[in-house]
Amino acid sequence: MNSRAGFALLLTMVLGSALSVIYVKHQSRVLFADLRGVQKQQDRQVIQWGRLQLQNTTLAAHSNVESRARKDLKMRLPENVELVRLQ
Amino acid sequence: MKRKDKMQGQDAPTVFFSTRHYFVLLVLVALLGGLVARALYLQVVEHSFLADQGGQRQIRTIETPAYRGAILDRFGTPLAISTPVDSVWVNPAEILGNLDALKQVTRKLDLNYRDTVAMLKQRASREFVYLKRQLEPELARSAAAGIEGVYLQREYNRYYPAGEVVSHLVGFTDIDDQGQEGLELVYQDWLRAQPGERRVIRNRRGEVIEELDQVKPAESGNDIYTSIDMRLQYIAYRSLARAIKFHAARAGSAVLLDARSGEILAIVNQPSYNPNRRTTMSADQQRNRALTDVFEPGSTIKPFTLAAAMDRGRYHRGSNIDTSPGYMMVSGHAIKDFRNYGVLDLAGILRKSSNVGASRIAMSLEKQELWESFKDYGFGEASGVSFPGESAGYLRHYSQWQPLDHATMAFGYGMSLSITQLARAYALIANQGRLVDLSLLRKEPVVATKNQISRHVMKAATARQLISMMAEVVGPEGSAQLAAIDGYQVAGKTGTAKKSIAGGYQKDDYVSVFAGIAPASNPRLVMAVVIDEPTQNGYYGGVVAAPVFQEVVSNALRILDIAPDDLPTLASNKDQGA
Numbered sequence: 001m002n003s004r005a006g007f008a009l010l011l012t013m014v015l016g017s018a019l020s021v022i023y024v025k026h027q028s029r030v031l032f033a034d035l036r037g038v039q040k041q042q043d044r045q046v047i048q049w050g051r052l053q054l055q056n057t058t059l060a061a062h063s064n065v066e067s068r069a070r071k072d073l074k075m076r077l078p079e080n081v082e083l084v085r086l087q
Numbered sequence: 088m089k090r091k092d093k094m095q096g097q098d099a100p101t102v103f104f105s106t107r108h109y110f111v112l113l114v115l116v117a118l119l120g121g122l123v124a125r126a127l128y129l130q131v132v133e134h135s136f137l138a139d140q141g142g143q144r145q146i147r148t149i150e151t152p153a154y155r156g157a158i159l160d161r162f163g164t165p166l167a168i169s170t171p172v173d174s175v176w177v178n179p180a181e182i183l184g185n186l187d188a189l190k191q192v193t194r195k196l197d198l199n200y201r202d203t204v205a206m207l208k209q210r211a212s213r214e215f216v217y218l219k220r221q222l223e224p225e226l227a228r229s230a231a232a233g234i235e236g237v238y239l240q241r242e243y244n245r246y247y248p249a250g251e252v253v254s255h256l257v258g259f260t261d262i263d264d265q266g267q268e269g270l271e272l273v274y275q276d277w278l279r280a281q282p283g284e285r286r287v288i289r290n291r292r293g294e295v296i297e298e299l300d301q302v303k304p305a306e307s308g309n310d311i312y313t314s315i316d317m318r319l320q321y322i323a324y325r326s327l328a329r330a331i332k333f334h335a336a337r338a339g340s341a342v343l344l345d346a347r348s349g350e351i352l353a354i355v356n357q358p359s360y361n362p363n364r365r366t367t368m369s370a371d372q373q374r375n376r377a378l379t380d381v382f383e384p385g386s387t388i389k390p391f392t393l394a395a396a397m398d399r400g401r402y403h404r405g406s407n408i409d410t411s412p413g414y415m416m417v418s419g420h421a422i423k424d425f426r427n428y429g430v431l432d433l434a435g436i437l438r439k440s441s442n443v444g445a446s447r448i449a450m451s452l453e454k455q456e457l458w459e460s461f462k463d464y465g466f467g468e469a470s471g472v473s474f475p476g477e478s479a480g481y482l483r484h485y486s487q488w489q490p491l492d493h494a495t496m497a498f499g500y501g502m503s504l505s506i507t508q509l510a511r512a513y514a515l516i517a518n519q520g521r522l523v524d525l526s527l528l529r530k531e532p533v534v535a536t537k538n539q540i541s542r543h544v545m546k547a548a549t550a551r552q553l554i555s556m557m558a559e560v561v562g563p564e565g566s567a568q569l570a571a572i573d574g575y576q577v578a579g580k581t582g583t584a585k586k587s588i589a590g591g592y593q594k595d596d597y598v599s600v601f602a603g604i605a606p607a608s609n610p611r612l613v614m615a616v617v618i619d620e621p622t623q624n625g626y627y628g629g630v631v632a633a634p635v636f637q638e639v640v641s642n643a644l645r646i647l648d649i650a651p652d653d654l655p656t657l658a659s660n661k662d663q664g665a
Binding site: 027029030035043047048051053054057058060061062063080083085 | 130154164165166171225249296297317318321362574654
C-alpha cells in the first residue's frame, strides 16, 4: 500500500515536472520573442534619437540661428539709446 | 509480503533464478538492439534531415553593439556623437544563385547591377563581400529585408556636429573608434565602448531564435560634459576667424574663462579643420595652439611685475617712477619706450605700457623675488587641464638670469607661456589673488564654489588695485580703447611682442596679445587673445587682439545675463543719443 502510494506520488510528480518543463520552456520562448521585439524597438529608437540629435544640432547651429534672425526676422542688437532700465 | 511468501512456496528457488536470469538478459539485449537500430536509423535514414536541422539551428557567438560615449558641451549640446549605421554585405556564393534578388538589392542601394555582378564573380571564392558601407539603417534594412544571402553589419559612425568650431578641443577618432587627438584621446578609456558577446541559436535566416548565455556584457561608453559653452565658443570662433582674415595673420588663439571656477568656456584656434572631412588636414591645422603653442607674452606681463613689487610693499598705486629720458641702458642694451613719458605713477605705467617704468620696478626687486612671484602666478607651470601636448611654458631659474633678463622679464621677454596660461594668470587677478586650476570639464556648481582647489598667491588688495589700474588701460587714455564694452567696466592689458628667432628677434614679425577681465567691479569672465604675425591693418595688441575680446566678451556678458556695472556710461550715451 505504502509503496504503491509512493509510486503514484512519484509518477505524478514526474509528470507534473515534465509538463511544467514544457510550460516554462514555452513561456521562455514567448518572453524571448517579446524581448527581441523590444530590443528591435529600442534599436530603432536609438537610431532615431541619434538622427534627431543631429538634426537638432544642425537646425540649432548658431550660424544658422544667427542668419535666420538677422535676415528672415530682421532682428538686431539694440543700440544703447534704445535700452530702458527697469529697476 | 504475502505474495512473496506464496511464490517462494510454489517454485524451486534455483529454477526461478535461471528463468529470471534469461529474462533479464533478453530484455537487456532487446534494449541494446533497439539503441543500435535507432542509431543506425538516425545515421543512415534520417542523416540528411538532421544535418539540415543542425545547419539551421546553429549556435553562434554574436557581438552585442555598444556605443562610444558622447562629448557634450556644458548644456548637453553634442560635440561628438556616435550614430549607428549599417553596412550591407553578401556571401557571393549565395547571392549569385539568385540574380533577381541581387538586381532588386542593387536598385535599392543605387548600385550598378552589372558592375556589382562582375565584382562579386571576381570575389566568388570569398564568403564576405561588402556591397555598400555605412548606410542609413532604414535604407539598409529595407534593401536587405527578406532576401537570402544579404546581410547587415552594425557599425558606428563618429559624427562631429560642431565641425571646425571646436575640433581642436574635441579631437577625433580613427576607424577603429580609438581616440587620436584632443579629448577623444585624453578620455579614451572613459568614452570607450566595449561590445558584449553572447551565444545564441540562430535559424537559417540568421535570426536569433534563442539566447543561450551572455559571454560578456556590452558596456557602452560614458558621456563627457565639457566646460565649453557652445554659444560662446561659436562667437569666439567667428570673431577670431574674422580678425585673422582682416589682419592677414598666420594663426591665432583665444581662451574665455569663467573667472571664479576656472572652467574654460571657449577655446578657439585658427587655422582650423573640419573633423568630419579629414582628408585634407595638415598638422598645422590640427594643433590646439591655445594649449600647445607658447609665445613671449610681452607687455601683458607688466601687471604681474607691478604685483610682485606691490605685494612686497615697495610700491603702491600712487608711487611715481621717472621714466625719462624714455630709455634706459642695461648691460649695453637700450630698453626703450615709445616716447619719453616723464614721471608716471603705476597706473600710468600700465596705461602707457612703459617698458622703462616696468624695468625700473623689476630691477628694484631681487632676481629671486621676481622669479618667486612669477612662479607663484603660475608661469612655467601646467594650467591644470589635461590635454595632449599641453605646454607648461618656460620660466628660467633666476640663477641663470643675466642683468638684461632681469630687466626684460618685467615686460614679458625672456619667458614664454601659452595663451591659456596667460588667461589663468589674469583669472588670478580677477579672483582677488587666488590661483585656480583650469578645467575643460564642467564642474558641479557646489564643487566650483566650495571645494575650489586654489592657492592664494597675491594679496587681495594688490589684485583689486591692479584691476582698477587695468580699467584705465581700456579707458579713454589707454592703449586698449577698442576693448571697451558699453555698460560694463573692463580691465585689461595689451601686448605687442616681436617674435623671437634663433639668436635674436625678428624685425617685422609680431605677436599681438590682449588679456582682459569683465566686469571689473565683480569679475566673472576672463579672456585672452593672441594673434600671430598680423600683416595688414596694424599690429598692436590694442588694435588687433582687443577688438576680438570686445566682440566676444560683450556677447558673452549679454548671453550669460551678467548685470551691467557701468550704468552711468549707458545713461550718458542715452543723453547723447537723445
